[in-house]
Amino acid sequence: MNKNFDVEYYKQKYLFGKSNKELADLLRYIAYSLELKKQDYFRIIAYKNAADALEAYPVEIYNLIVNNEDFQIENIGKIIKQKLIEYCKNGYSQEMAEILSEIPITVFYLTQVRSVGPKKAYKLVETFKLFNPETVYEDLLNVAKAGKIQNLEGFGKKSEESLIKALENYLSYKMQSRILLYLADNIAKSIIDWVSQNQDILKINVLGSIRRRCETVGDIDIAVATDNSKAVIDRFLEYPDKIKIENAGSNKASIIVKNNIRVDLRVIDKSRYGSMLQYFTGSKLHNIALREYALNLGYSLSEYGLKSVSDKQEISFSSEKELYEFLGLRYIPPELREGNDEVELAKKGKLPKLIKLSDIKGDLHIHSSFDTQTHYDLGSSDLNELIEKAKALGYSYIGIADHNPKYSLKQSVQKILAERKKYYDQIIYSKKLEQFNVFIGLECDILPDGSLPITDECLKYLDYIIVSIHSSFDLDKTKMTQRILRALNYPKVCVFGHPTARLINKRPAISADWQKIFKFCKEKNIAVEINSSPERLDLPYELIKMYKTFGVKFIINTDSHNADSLDLIAYGVDTARKGWLTKDDVVNTNSLDKIELWIQKQSQKK
């Protein structure tokens, strides 16, 4: 018997990985396995739903399980939960192994290729004996290139060609993850600018995860309202920076652009535009919740509108607002549509009034070009340029938080900070600022033991300190928590900078007892930073939402290294909105005198 059919093979420890995404794939493979064995349709659906829910769940459940912490996820009931627990604790689950073992593992591998589902994968694996998991993609590619696939029943020349492309694509891009929101924004803007030059466009919007302001984006979706869909789609297909056209119909077309990003354009008449906008903005979980809610009112919800269950009458909506209002709901901003409890709260009228970009009155995490002899990058703009930019943004204050000088310079650290203060004070004085202030801060490393690389004598040259982690990211949870708490206890600390220290797609969040840390921040009046840098977006929105209920205050900063980057504050505001924050939750929505008072108070504390 081939090893892939053997239960023992599927008992290799963590054969499918530990992340939520990988665990979700594992559940999907079980669904595929059941599908191929023609088992109960709804049992299959149940595994797929569980997989979707797990993939959308914000906390890595592997960590929860190994720490014996409980979790409740919609659509994951007792049975699947128990299997996940068994898999995470033992490295495999007996029952899962049994279900999977009737199908070669290479079948599951092939389902990762676009346009290949379980049935095609199974047929290909069986026909061409593709049992080697190490080389299955290359093996199939060779078979396809040899022209052997077009003769298979249900396949043809075209499907052979598209399979070759899909495989080549998969092989060249399989290492690539979802792109950052910031990059997706730029691509989407360029395409929208191009398409919008067509005269037949009545409305155009970006949909999906970009519109919900998710930190990363898989595909880019765009909606257009028009009476001439052919002209709009033709224009879209002529987009000059496309790599290829994926498909093109009368209501929808897809192209591939740089970074192997797929862009879908959906076209609809003006009268039903609101329904389409709502439907394809998602998220999937939000739509499920909304659909259930609508069904209770006697309507079935689709991308075309509502259909009365009783008399089949269709109702269309030209705007999203009308749709939500018709259902008796307050308008739900796209950022909140993640399938938590937003539908329920919209019904009760209890959605928060989300913070807006215009609420921001200043930015306290800016790096200037003054040479503090740090071992990090300096900023490239000087204080004059930063003040001008901040004024242009309508700010009342900024805080310069350069990196601390190198730790090895011990004796001269104080001297560098003294010179810096003198230099800044001169600029501030000479500019005769009115209704505007500059705070002189410092972004200070939290050393591995929780101490800070400055002496008490340095404090007199500083208005405030941001503490943040730039090294030793993998301490265990207990040590990391102690480390952070010690640093937060230093005098003049006002801000805990980029708390999880994650870099999206590059470095995972540190492990720490956030509950303990944020409670401490609340007690000490320390603001928890929402760092707007597109590759950080740290604190992540899930944690913001979770710990907002503690009453801790947040601050949205850019961590800018040049004046232009002050504009990126919008990404921090998006993240705050996604974390359900209001103006009152964020300290830098406060006026200058309130901020001055807060900073003074922090410096008087021991």
Place this chain on the structure above:
DNA sequence: GCCGTTTTCGGCCCGACTGTTTTCAGTCG
């Protein structure tokens, strides 16, 4: 297998696109 303001049984979303077919299957979102 999941879920419950119809709660322990009996329901569970569905339309578009592609390709191969000649009325449908597979895949995707």
